[in-house]
Amino acid sequence: MTHNAVGFHRLRVAAVDPLTADSAALTFDVPEALAPVFSFRPGQHLTLRRVVDGVDLRRTYSVCSSAAGGPLRVAVKRLDGGVFSTWVLDGLRPGDQLEVLPPAGRFGPHVDPDRTRSYGLIAAGSGITPVLSIAWSVLDVEPSSTVTLVYGNRTSGDVMFLEELADLKDRFPSRLQVFHVLSREEQESELLSGRIDGPRLTRMFASVLPVDGVDEWYLCGPFGMVTDGRQALLDAGVDPSSVHVELFHADAPPPRVRVVAAGSPDTSTVTVVLHGRATTLPVSKSGDPVLDAVLAVRADAPYACKGGVCGTCRARCVVGAVEMDVNYALEPDELAAGVVLTCQSHPTTDEVRLEFL
Ligand SMILES: Cc1cc2nc3c(=O)[nH]c(=O)nc-3n(C[C@H](O)[C@H](O)[C@H](O)COP(=O)(O)OP(=O)(O)OC[C@H]3O[C@@H](n4cnc5c(N)ncnc54)[C@H](O)[C@@H]3O)c2cc1C
Ligand code: FES
Structure with missing residues (x-):
C-alpha cells in the first residue's frame, strides 16, 4: 500500500455504473468528516491518483452531478491505449479505494437562486461531464434560469448520460432544451446531423439558438470543437467575457529553444x-x-x-x-x-x- 500524497484523500468507490460501451460513472463515498472538503461547485473537477509499479499516475475528471446535494460522481471515457481510463473501465470495482484531490477549477457559474439567466452549453463526447453538472445545478438552484445544451456525439449509442438528460428534460420541460448533434447517424434535421463545428454553430445561432438570448456560454470538448465554437460565438458578436471553455487535453507544443539575454545568468x-x-x-x-x-x-x-x-x-x-x-x-x-x-x-x-x- 502506498502513502497518500500530500493533499490527497483516500476515498472508497461506492459504485461503478456503465454509461455507454466505453464509459462509466464512478461514485465516491465521502465520509461525513470530509464532506466540507469535497463539496463542489458546478463544473469543478477531481484529480485521481494511483501508483502503478512506482509510477505516479494522476488524471483529472470533472464532477458530473448536481452541486445542489448530488453525490460526488465523475465519469470516465475510454481513450484507446489510455493508461488510466483503461484501468478504470476494466479494473476498478466498487469497494476499491482511490486517492482523490478535493474539487478544483473555475469552469462553471456561481449558481444563485435570486438570479435569472440563460445558459448556452456546448459539449462533445466526454466533455458533457462538467456541462451536465452546470445544467443540473442551474436547473436545481436557479428557478427562473433556462439552459440550452448542444451535445455532439458520433451515434446515439455513444451518448453519455442519455437517461439523465431525458430525466432532466422531464423534470424541467420549459427550462431545458437539448439538441443532440450526431456525426455518424442521420437525423431528421440536417442541422443536427454532422459534427459540431463553426459553420454548424453559426447556422444554429441564426435559427434555433439565437446568441442574443443567452447570457453565459460554457464549452467543453475536443480542442477543435472548443476553439471553433468560441470563435463562432465571438464572430456572432458575443462578449468574450461571457464565453467559458474547458479543455481535457491539448497536444504538447513543439519544444521551444529559450535564449537567455547576453550577460544574464542562466x-x-x-x-x-x-x-x-x-x-x-x-x-x-x-x-x-x-x-x-x-x-x-x-x-x-x-x-x-x-x-x-x-x-x-x-x-x-x-x-x-x-x-x-x-x-x-x-x-x-x-x-x-x-x-x-x-x-x-x-x-x-x-x-x-x-x-x-
Ligand atoms: C480539467 C479536466 C477534466 C477532465 N474531465 C474528464 C472527464 O470528465 N471524463 C474523461 O473521460 N476525461 C476527462 N479528462 C481527461 C482525463 O484527465 C484523461 O486525460 C483521460 O482519461 C486520458 O487518460 P489516460 O491515462 O487514459 O490516457 P493517457 O495514457 O494519458 O493518454 C494516451 C494518449 O492519448 C493522448 N490523450 C490524453 N488525453 C486525451 C484526450 N482527452 N483526448 C485525446 N487524446 C488524449 C495522450 O497524449 C497520449 O498520447 C479531463 C481532463 C482535464 C484536464
Ligand atoms: S499540472 Fe495541469 S496545468 Fe499544470
Missing part, C-alpha cells in the same frame, strides 16, 4: 512556498519548467496533467517573472493577478518567488 534563484513551507532552489531559465525542478526537492508539489490544461499546479508569482509555454487553464483575471501554471513556467528574472495556491 540560473534563477526560485523560492516556492508550498503547504506553509518555503524552499529555495536554482532553476535554469532555459531548461525544464519550474515544476520539474521543484518536484525534485518537494515531492508534495501539486500537479496532474503537466500539459497546461488542468490548473492543479497553479501558483502566484509574487517576486520576479516567469514565462509560460502554454496556458489553457487560467482565466484573464487570474493572469492579471499574477497566477501562473508552474508546469509551463520558465523563470525570466534572476529571482522568483512562487506561492502555490
Whole structure:
C-alpha cells in the first residue's frame, strides 16, 4: 500500500455504473468528516491518483452531478491505449479505494437562486461531464434560469448520460432544451446531423439558438470543437467575457529553444512556498519548467496533467517573472493577478518567488 500524497484523500468507490460501451460513472463515498472538503461547485473537477509499479499516475475528471446535494460522481471515457481510463473501465470495482484531490477549477457559474439567466452549453463526447453538472445545478438552484445544451456525439449509442438528460428534460420541460448533434447517424434535421463545428454553430445561432438570448456560454470538448465554437460565438458578436471553455487535453507544443539575454545568468534563484513551507532552489531559465525542478526537492508539489490544461499546479508569482509555454487553464483575471501554471513556467528574472495556491 502506498502513502497518500500530500493533499490527497483516500476515498472508497461506492459504485461503478456503465454509461455507454466505453464509459462509466464512478461514485465516491465521502465520509461525513470530509464532506466540507469535497463539496463542489458546478463544473469543478477531481484529480485521481494511483501508483502503478512506482509510477505516479494522476488524471483529472470533472464532477458530473448536481452541486445542489448530488453525490460526488465523475465519469470516465475510454481513450484507446489510455493508461488510466483503461484501468478504470476494466479494473476498478466498487469497494476499491482511490486517492482523490478535493474539487478544483473555475469552469462553471456561481449558481444563485435570486438570479435569472440563460445558459448556452456546448459539449462533445466526454466533455458533457462538467456541462451536465452546470445544467443540473442551474436547473436545481436557479428557478427562473433556462439552459440550452448542444451535445455532439458520433451515434446515439455513444451518448453519455442519455437517461439523465431525458430525466432532466422531464423534470424541467420549459427550462431545458437539448439538441443532440450526431456525426455518424442521420437525423431528421440536417442541422443536427454532422459534427459540431463553426459553420454548424453559426447556422444554429441564426435559427434555433439565437446568441442574443443567452447570457453565459460554457464549452467543453475536443480542442477543435472548443476553439471553433468560441470563435463562432465571438464572430456572432458575443462578449468574450461571457464565453467559458474547458479543455481535457491539448497536444504538447513543439519544444521551444529559450535564449537567455547576453550577460544574464542562466540560473534563477526560485523560492516556492508550498503547504506553509518555503524552499529555495536554482532553476535554469532555459531548461525544464519550474515544476520539474521543484518536484525534485518537494515531492508534495501539486500537479496532474503537466500539459497546461488542468490548473492543479497553479501558483502566484509574487517576486520576479516567469514565462509560460502554454496556458489553457487560467482565466484573464487570474493572469492579471499574477497566477501562473508552474508546469509551463520558465523563470525570466534572476529571482522568483512562487506561492502555490
Ligand atoms: C480539467 C479536466 C477534466 C477532465 N474531465 C474528464 C472527464 O470528465 N471524463 C474523461 O473521460 N476525461 C476527462 N479528462 C481527461 C482525463 O484527465 C484523461 O486525460 C483521460 O482519461 C486520458 O487518460 P489516460 O491515462 O487514459 O490516457 P493517457 O495514457 O494519458 O493518454 C494516451 C494518449 O492519448 C493522448 N490523450 C490524453 N488525453 C486525451 C484526450 N482527452 N483526448 C485525446 N487524446 C488524449 C495522450 O497524449 C497520449 O498520447 C479531463 C481532463 C482535464 C484536464
Ligand atoms: S499540472 Fe495541469 S496545468 Fe499544470
